[in-house]
Amino acid sequence: MLKTLRHIARIGLVSEPAPPADTTLCSPDMLHDEIWKVFGRALCLRFVDAGSCNACELELQALGNPYYNLEGLGIKFVASPRHADVLLVTGPMGANMAEALRRTHAAMPDPKRVIAIGDCAACGGIFGESYASLGKVANVIPVDVTIRGCPPTPTALLQGILAAAIGKAA
Secondary structure (H helix, E strand, O other), X not given: OHHHHHHHHXXXXXXXXXXXXXXXXXXXXXXXXXXXXXXXXXXXXXXXXXXXXOHHXXXXXXXXXXXXXXXXXXXXXXXXXXXXXXXEEEOOOEHHXXXXXXXXXXXXXXXXXXXXXXXXXXXXXXXXXXXOEEOOHHHOOOOOEEEOOOOOOHHHHHHHHHHHHHXXXX
16 A cells, blocks of 8 residues: 555656636526526426437436536426426437327427437437337427437537527527
8 A cells, every 4th residue: 555655656646737718608607597587497307218228318417417517507307298398308219119209298388399319319320210210309209409429428418408498598
């Protein structure tokens, strides 16, 4: 143990310095205020997995960690589509999930937004269209925002969610 500590002390810091702040991005407080100004409450998300490999779900889950702090921005996940403003869909559209997705979309109050997350939801991915896959989510319900990537980064997910929220206000 002592040998390891001496080695660490001898080498010192090996990480890079933090990048400079991007002045084009607004602060979390500004985002939170904008969401509350548009909606008068938190932005509520409902998530549906239409048959994905769970890579996109892992990135969505990362939005809840302290670094991205989704709830701190006034955005939260809800269990019922009746309480949701935005529907997040991942994976290629499985034939067996089409009716469930249509019902979930129909249960959401107007105005509603749909975000297709990942390449599979955007175009069917490597699965395409077949007897078991209907391809992209837009083949089943209308999609407002598409977030490309396999999987998309949490930052890209957050940008897409905010784009859908701003589009809702317009």
